[in-house]
Amino acid sequence: xxxxxxxxxxxxxxxxxxxxGGALQxxxxxxxxxxxxxxxxxxxTCDQFLENVHFLIDVHTPxxxxxxxxxxxxxxxxxxGARPRIFLLSLALPAERTGxxxxxxxxxxxxxxxxxxxxxxxxxxxxxxxxxxxxxxNLMVLGEVERGRAIGRAGARPGDxxxxxxxxxxxxxxxxxxxxxxxxxxEFRRLLRPHFYPSLAVDLGVWLSHERxxxxxxxxxxxxxxDLARLCRASKVGARLSETDIPAVVVPPSLQKLGLQQxxxxxxxxxxxxxxxxVPRRLAPRIPRVFRGTSITRIGEVVAGREVRLxxxxxxxxxxxxxxxxxxxxxxxxxxxxxxxx
Amino acid sequence: xxxxxxxxxxxxxxxxxxxxGGALQxxxxxxxxxxxxxxxxxxxTCDQFLENVHFLIDVHTPxxxxxxxxxxxxxxxxxxGARPRIFLLSLALPAERTGxxxxxxxxxxxxxxxxxxxxxxxxxxxxxxxxxxxxxxNLMVLGEVERGRAIGRAGARPGDxxxxxxxxxxxxxxxxxxxxxxxxxxEFRRLLRPHFYPSLAVDLGVWLSHERxxxxxxxxxxxxxxDLARLCRASKVGARLSETDIPAVVVPPSLQKLGLQQxxxxxxxxxxxxxxxxVPRRLAPRIPRVFRGTSITRIGEVVAGREVRLxxxxxxxxxxxxxxxxxxxxxxxxxxxxxxxx
Numbered sequence: 001x002x003x004x005x006x007x008x009x010x011x012x013x014x015x016x017x018x019x020x021g022g023a024l025q026x027x028x029x030x031x032x033x034x035x036x037x038x039x040x041x042x043x044x045t046c047d048q049f050l051e052n053v054h055f056l057i058d059v060h061t062p063x064x065x066x067x068x069x070x071x072x073x074x075x076x077x078x079x080x081g082a083r084p085r086i087f088l089l090s091l092a093l094p095a096e097r098t099g100x101x102x103x104x105x106x107x108x109x110x111x112x113x114x115x116x117x118x119x120x121x122x123x124x125x126x127x128x129x130x131x132x133x134x135x136x137x138n139l140m141v142l143g144e145v146e147r148g149r150a151i152g153r154a155g156a157r158p159g160d161x162x163x164x165x166x167x168x169x170x171x172x173x174x175x176x177x178x179x180x181x182x183x184x185x186x187e188f189r190r191l192l193r194p195h196f197y198p199s200l201a202v203d204l205g206v207w208l209s210h211e212r213x214x215x216x217x218x219x220x221x222x223x224x225x226x227d228l229a230r231l232c233r234a235s236k237v238g239a240r241l242s243e244t245d246i247p248a249v250v251v252p253p254s255l256q257k258l259g260l261q262q263x264x265x266x267x268x269x270x271x272x273x274x275x276x277x278x279v280p281r282r283l284a285p286r287i288p289r290v291f292r293g294t295s296i297t298r299i300g301e302v303v304a305g306r307e308v309r310l311x312x313x314x315x316x317x318x319x320x321x322x323x324x325x326x327x328x329x330x331x332x333x334x335x336x337x338x339x340x341x342x
Numbered sequence: 343x344x345x346x347x348x349x350x351x352x353x354x355x356x357x358x359x360x361x362x363g364g365a366l367q368x369x370x371x372x373x374x375x376x377x378x379x380x381x382x383x384x385x386x387t388c389d390q391f392l393e394n395v396h397f398l399i400d401v402h403t404p405x406x407x408x409x410x411x412x413x414x415x416x417x418x419x420x421x422x423g424a425r426p427r428i429f430l431l432s433l434a435l436p437a438e439r440t441g442x443x444x445x446x447x448x449x450x451x452x453x454x455x456x457x458x459x460x461x462x463x464x465x466x467x468x469x470x471x472x473x474x475x476x477x478x479x480n481l482m483v484l485g486e487v488e489r490g491r492a493i494g495r496a497g498a499r500p501g502d503x504x505x506x507x508x509x510x511x512x513x514x515x516x517x518x519x520x521x522x523x524x525x526x527x528x529e530f531r532r533l534l535r536p537h538f539y540p541s542l543a544v545d546l547g548v549w550l551s552h553e554r555x556x557x558x559x560x561x562x563x564x565x566x567x568x569d570l571a572r573l574c575r576a577s578k579v580g581a582r583l584s585e586t587d588i589p590a591v592v593v594p595p596s597l598q599k600l601g602l603q604q605x606x607x608x609x610x611x612x613x614x615x616x617x618x619x620x621v622p623r624r625l626a627p628r629i630p631r632v633f634r635g636t637s638i639t640r641i642g643e644v645v646a647g648r649e650v651r652l653x654x655x656x657x658x659x660x661x662x663x664x665x666x667x668x669x670x671x672x673x674x675x676x677x678x679x680x681x682x683x684x
Contacts, residue, residue, distance in 0.1 A: 006572070025383065026494060029576065031418040031560050032387035032485070034492045037379035041367065045374035045464060046388075046430045046482050052471035053434070076373040088388045090480050092395070122387060129394035129476070138432050138480040140388050143374070150376045152368060218373050230348070234371065 008098065008125050012089070015106040017113050018120040023144070024086060033121035035086065035142070043082040043143040043150055047073035051135040059178055062101045064196040065137070066108030071198045072221070073139035074116045075273040078200050079219035081151040081209025082143030084116045089123035090138035097135055116202060149209045151277070156216035156235035160302040161284040165201050165274040165294050168224055169249040169262065170194035172269025176260055187252075194249075198273040201294040205275060213286060217277035223268045223324025227276055228308055235278075238307045241300035241320065267310075268323040278302055350440065350467050354431070357448040359455050360462040365486070366428060375463035377428065377484070385424040385485040385492055389415035393477040401520055404443045406538040407479070408450030413540045414563070415481035416458050417615040420542050421561035423493040423551025424485030426458045431465035432480035439477055458544060491551045493619070498558035498577035502644040503626040507543050507616035507636050510566055511591040511604065512536035514611025518602055529594075536591075540615040543636040547617060555628060559619035565610040565666025569618055570650055577620075580649045583642035583662065609652075610665040620644055 013028045020027045026034035035042075049069035051057055060068075070087065077084045089109070093102065113120065118141065128134055174195025177188050208214040216235055220227050224246075232239055248266035256262075279287055287296055300311075309317040355370045362369045368376035377384075391411035393399055402410075412429065419426045431451075435444065455462065460483065470476055516537025519530050550556040558577055562569050566588075574581055590608035598604075621629055629638055642653075651659040 026492065030494045030496075031421040032385045032424070032492075034422070034487070035384040035386065036489070037384065042377040042379065042384070043374045044377065044428075044430065044482075044484070045466075046432050046480065047466050048432045048434060048468050048478075048480065050434055050468055050470065050478075052475075053468055079373040080376070082374070086386075088386065088482065090388050090390045092390060092392055092478065124387075124389050126390050126392055126395055128392065133394075134471070134476060136390075136392075136434070136478060138388065138390065140386075140430065140482040142386070145376070147378070150368065150374075152372045154372075 005125055012106060012120070012123070015103070016110045016120045017118070022085070024119060024121055027119070027121045033086070033088070038144070040144045040146050041148070041150060043077055043080045043145055044140065045073060045076040046138060046140040047076065049137040049139070057135065059183065060196065062104035063108035066105040067112045067197050069137040070109050070112040070116070070118070070139055071200060071273060073141045074112070074118065075198070075200055075219040075221065077141050077143035078202050078205040079217055079275060080143065080145060081149060081205045081214070081217065082145035083206050084118045084141060084143045084202065086121045086142040087113070087118050088121055088140040091123065091125045092128040092133070092136040093125065094128050094133040094135065116200060145209060149212065151209055151214050151217040153216050153218050153231045153234035156231060156237050156278040156302045157280070158237055158302050158304045159281045160215050160278040161281060161298050162239060162241070162276070162278050162300045162302060163287060163296055163298050164220065164224070164247065164276050165204065165296055166272060167247050167249045168220065168272055168274070169265030169269040171198060171271035171273070172265045173249050173251060173255070173260065175271070177255070180258070194272065198271065200273060201275050201291070204291045204294050204296070207291065208277060211286070213279055213283050214277040215280055217275060220272045220274045220276050221270060223270045224276070225267045225320050226322040226324030228320070229322045231276060231278070232306065232308055235302070236306070238303045238305040239300055239309070240303050240317065241308070241310050243310050243312045245297060245299045247295070247297040267320065270324050347467055354448060354462070354465070357445070358452045358462045359460070364427070366461060366463055369461070369463045375428070375430070382486045382488050383490070383492060385419055385422045385487055386482065387415060387418035388480060388482040389418065391479040391481070399477065401525060402538065404446035405450035408447040409454045409539055411479040412451050412454040412458070412460070412481055413542060413615060415483045416454070416460065417540070417542055417561040417563065419483050419485035420544050420547040421559055421617060422485065422487060423491060423547045423556070423559065424487035425548050426460050426483060426485045426544065428463045428484040429455070429460050430463055430482040433465065433467045434470040434475070434478040435467065436470050436475040436477060458542060487551055491554065493551055493556050493559040495558050495560050495573045495576035498573060498579050498620040498644045499622070500579055500644050500646045501623045502557050502620040503623060503640050504581060504583070504618070504620050504642045504644060505629060505638055505640050506562065506566070506589065506618050507546065507638055508614060509589050509591045510562065510614055510616070511607030511611040513540060513613035513615070514607045515591050515593060515597070515602065517613070519597070522600070537613065540613065542615060543617050543633070546633045546636050546638070549633065550619060555621055555625050556619040557622055559617060562614045562616045562618050563612060565612045566618070567609045567662050568664040568666030570662070571664045573618060574648065574650055577644070578648070580645045580647040581642055581651070582645050582659065583650070583652050585652050585654045587639065587641045589637070589639040609662065612666050
């Protein structure tokens, strides 16, 4: 007699990179996976990707749901300077999504797994209640880092240079287009990509760790203003950013007219999944402008005290208030909230 | 300005065992946790605990939700013969549950963590959408096992003796009382315990691994008939069980009258979280009847072929069909389904 849940797990196993090898001694099909360490340290994190909170089933393609769910979770591993290795997937699925939707989602998930160098080692499936129940993915990711080289948030010191990767606010711009239901318009298609398929600076993170260049690092998940405040709090420092140096997303004039401002998106927009890191002043010249396709921009410096200030061209330096993403402040993620602006 | 999600994480950190030490180099508060291995192997698993699927918010106390969510996930680690060490918690919470409910849930979670020897190393919080949104816990657990000693499902060989721990069907009996809305009746209170607070045979699993006594092992999560079928499939063997040897839960006559049969509960009832393991015949005499408070019963033997048969006192030996728990076969977990009987 067929056991349907086991069949589902077997379908996932066939579609997602999941062979044993390397550190992975035992993978899908047992009670738990078995890892044999090879001298380094393990870095681990987990991240939820929930229908109606992080994605909308009628807007976000199943391919992008699978890709982004894994990219978001892996971003935390990259942000420690570790190389992604293994992941587990928990899936709560309504019965309506166990067919074609699931296959398409697994395709996106597999592409992300191959791109980031990850293998699926196990997981859990459950039917979500409700008609149809909300879909939920939970990704647990493990990475490997050289012993003692993981880069935390607490190491920034006054005088360190502050860097970010990529253009900031691009994912938020894509989300704003989605929230305004303009996502089917051809001229905006390219602008959706950072929201649907975030890219990760895996090799840069590993290089910064190996070369011991970064004093602190984290990923930009909730917006620069919120994430930098967290880094500063953990390091017990402040920061001064140069407004003209912030690498903001380019917003087409038609969208600027709707109130989407480049600087506001760049400062407060979430989900870019680039890296935010600090480098001791004497080492800062070693940071290139581009590393294996990832652009890097110096945006300011760490200072004593606890305040983060944004220095504008005219010399004003107001405090930068965290206005990024916060689940428990936001009314509802996708219900017409203006996360930027104001 | 307060960041509410960070405050929530800080509340969790204060209430749940989460200090760094041992293998845990870096815990809550950074992008990811850092583990330094100590020569053994790591075993990892994840498990979901979902409102309206695995628990009902008006029936299951928050304390039991926290305890059971962690016990279920940890059970997979115990089933590999590993010692539980570290866990991550993903939490999707409606705003209505961030107060007292959360504190009570964390108390149960903490008690389970202390009992099983676990420390919280990180996690993820999100607000669940809907009014009120469904609550979801996702637990990722890591354990440590001596190198090469993890016990999988695939090692059972014909002639091996088959053992189980505890009394089977007790958790299902508790669930049936809940489904029949009789859970407030004083005379049944004691019978609810295995459903609300499953106990795990942590020390027995580690001992079986250390002494190399078990050829295969798994936990009893979905019912003996389903789980033994899985073990046999993984090991490419069959099994013969002795009906009179099955350590079935004792069902009071008043509940037997409602159709709750002891043997049926024991064969098909889920969520006991005891151990099912096989031992080569020559080593079987080394297995005690009780190990540190956990009762152990020999229930049959592994045979060649692929069939599982249940031998009754009169010599009949019908095939044992898997009738345990399956998310994707069940209409809805808590909607009046009779999982046992039939």
